Amino acid sequence: FNRIKAERSDxxxxxxxxxxxxxxxxxxxxxxxxxxxxxxxxxxKKTTKAQRGEFVEVFKxxxxxxxxxxxxxxxxxxxxxxxxxxxxxxxxxxxKTRIVGGDRPDINISFRVRKNKNTNEWKAYDMVAEGISLxxxxxxxxxxxxxxxxIDSVIKMLRAKTEKPFAVKKV
Numbered sequence: 001f002n003r004i005k006a007e008r009s010d011x012x013x014x015x016x017x018x019x020x021x022x023x024x025x026x027x028x029x030x031x032x033x034x035x036x037x038x039x040x041x042x043x044x045k046k047t048t049k050a051q052r053g054e055f056v057e058v059f060k061x062x063x064x065x066x067x068x069x070x071x072x073x074x075x076x077x078x079x080x081x082x083x084x085x086x087x088x089x090x091x092x093x094x095x096k097t098r099i100v101g102g103d104r105p106d107i108n109i110s111f112r113v114r115k116n117k118n119t120n121e122w123k124a125y126d127m128v129a130e131g132i133s134l135x136x137x138x139x140x141x142x143x144x145x146x147x148x149x150x151i152d153s154v155i156k157m158l159r160a161k162t163e164k165p166f167a168v169k170k171v
Contacts, residue, residue, distance in 0.1 A: 031123035032060040061162040072168030077101040
């Protein structure tokens with residue numbers, strides 16, 4: 001948020017910059033592979049290892065665009081984080097934030113995080129903005145498409161979405 005605030009004029013001039021910021025600042029803390037495999041769900045068994053790898057990569061790019069779109073709404077408001085909770089012994093937790101202030105309504109964003117059993121690192125795998133889970137909505141949207149059109153078609157569609165010129169859609 002500090003970087004978005006500091007580079008707002010650059011972002012306004014070149015919205016693609018926001019994707020770079022998300023890739024550099026947020027992506028290292030996102031378990032995009034786990035998220036992609038959750039989106040595949042039952043369709044996972046119908047894919048090859050190569051298709052899964054390609055889906056994970058294009059889904060990562062798609063997440064960058066999606067997160068950039070949400071974070072593009074940030075305009076120097078205050079970001080409030082819920083006080084830390086005891087997560088000892090847990091594998092999954094929720095980190096709640098709220099963007100407040102300015103002349104816009106507050107924006108509630110929660111990140112679902114999980115602890116990787118191999119690395120012991122906590123990484124986010126889902127973002128819930130105003131009660132809408134990105135992961136659940138993508139699973140609902142892409143699952144039927146994968147079943148009907150196949151994984152290769154969905155990969156192609158996601159790639160096309162991520163390669164479009166990026167612009168922040170103001171609410």
